[in-house]
Amino acid sequence: xxxxxxxxxxxxxxxxxxxxxxxxxxxxxxxxxxxxxxxxxxxxxxxxxxxxxxxxxxxxxxxxxxxxxxxxxxxxxxxxxxxxxxxxxxxxxxxxxxxxxxxxxxxxxxxxxxxxxxxxxxxxxxxxxxxxxxxxxxxxxxxxxxxxxxxxxxxxxxxxxxxxxxxxxxxxxxxxx
Ligand SMILES: CC(C)(COP(=O)(O)OP(=O)(O)OC[C@H]1O[C@@H](n2cnc3c(N)ncnc32)[C@H](O)[C@@H]1OP(=O)(O)O)[C@@H](O)C(=O)NCCC(=O)NCCS
Numbered sequence: 001x002x003x004x005x006x007x008x009x010x011x012x013x014x015x016x017x018x019x020x021x022x023x024x025x026x027x028x029x030x031x032x033x034x035x036x037x038x039x040x041x042x043x044x045x046x047x048x049x050x051x052x053x054x055x056x057x058x059x060x061x062x063x064x065x066x067x068x069x070x071x072x073x074x075x076x077x078x079x080x081x082x083x084x085x086x087x088x089x090x091x092x093x094x095x096x097x098x099x100x101x102x103x104x105x106x107x108x109x110x111x112x113x114x115x116x117x118x119x120x121x122x123x124x125x126x127x128x129x130x131x132x133x134x135x136x137x138x139x140x141x142x143x144x145x146x147x148x149x150x151x152x153x154x155x156x157x158x159x160x161x162x163x164x165x166x167x168x169x170x171x172x173x174x175x176x177x
Contacts, residue, residue, distance in 0.1 A: 003105045003106060004109070005068055005069075005106055005109050007068075007069075009066045009067055009068035009081065009082075009111070010066065010067040010068070010078065011064065011065070011066050011067075011114060011118060012064070012065045012066075012067065013062055013063070013064050013118055013122060014062065014063050014065070015061075015062060015063075016056060016057050016058070016059055016060070016061050016062060016063050016085060016087075017057065017058060017059075017060075019057065019063050020053055020057040020058065023053075026075075026079065027080060028049060028052065028053075030070075030079050030080035030081075031052060031053075031080060031083065032044045032045055032047070032052060033103070034080065034082075034083055034101045034103060035052060035099070035101075037101055037103065037104055038099055038101040055098075056085045056087060056098055056099065057085075059087045059088075060087065060088045060089075060090065061085060061086045061087040061088045061095070062085065062086045062088075062119065062122045063083065063084075063085050064083065064084050064085075064086075064115045064118045064119050064122075065080050065082070065083045066080070066081055066082040066083070066102075066111050066114060066115065067079060067080055067081065068081040068106065070103075070105075081102070081103040081105075081106050081111065082101065082102040082103060082106070082111035082112065082114070082115050083099070083100075083101060083115065084097065084098065084099060084100035084101065084115040084116065084119055085097070085098040085099060085119075086098075086119040086122055086123055086131075088123075088126060088128065093127070093128050093129045093130070094128060094129065094130045094131070094132060095119075095123045095126070095128045095130075095131045095132070096131070096132050096133060097116070097119055097131055097132070097133040098133070100112060100115055100116060100142065100145075102115070107141070112141075112142070112145050113145060113148075113149075116145060116146075116149055117149075120149065120175075120177075123177060124177055128177055129176065129177055130174060130175065130176055130177060131151070131174065131175045131177065132172065132173065132174050133146065133151070133172075133173045134157075134170050134171070134172050134173070135170060135171055135173065136159075136168050136169070136170050136171075137156075137168060137169045137170065137171055138168065143171070146173050149175065150175050151173040151174065151175045152173065152174060152175070153171045153172065153173055154172055154173070154174045155171075155172040156169050156170065156171055156172070157169065157170050157172065
C-alpha cells in the first residue's frame, strides 16, 4: 500500500566512506530493507554488514538518502526511505549511479527523482563529464525515470546464471553532463 508523505522528507548527501563510519544500527537495518526491495537474489535481512556495505560504501563518491516516517512512533521517524549512490572514477571523470531505490510504501511521490537529481548535481559539482548506469530491462519505472532525466541507452548485455542459461538483459545508460 502506498502511504502519502505529508511533510517534505529530509534529503542528505554524504561522502560514502564518511557516512559508512558514522552509520547507526537503525540506518543499517533500513538499508537492509531497501537492498531487499532492490534485489531479492540474496537474503539481505541476514547478510553480514560488510557484504551489505562493502560493494559501494568503501568507494569514492556520495550517498544520497531521504529520511521520512516509517510509522507513527518516535523511533520510526527520520528513517531511510530512499537511497542511491554515485561512485566516482576520477581518472575517467565518469560517475556510476548505483542502487537507486525508494521504499515500496512511498513510490510514485518523487523520491526516486529527488535522489537522482541530487546525485546529478553532485556529479556536476565534481566536474564529471559523464554518468553511467546499468539496469535490468524489466525495471520499467527506473527506466522511465532515467530517460526523463536525459539518460540514453547506449548498449545492452545478456546476463547468464551459473549454469550458463540466459537470465535477463541489462541496459547500459549514459548521460553527458
Ligand atoms: C525506480 C524507483 C527508484 C523510482 O522511484 P519513485 O520514487 O517511485 O519515482 P518518482 O515518483 O520519483 O518518479 C520519477 C519518474 O519515474 C518514472 N516512474 C515512476 N514510477 C513509474 C511506473 N510505475 N511506471 C513507469 N514509470 C514510472 C516516471 O518517469 C516518473 O516521472 P513522472 O512522475 O514525472 O511521470 C522505484 O520505482 C524503485 O525503487 N524501484 C525498485 C528498485 C529499482 O528498480 N531501482 C533501479 C535500479 S537500476
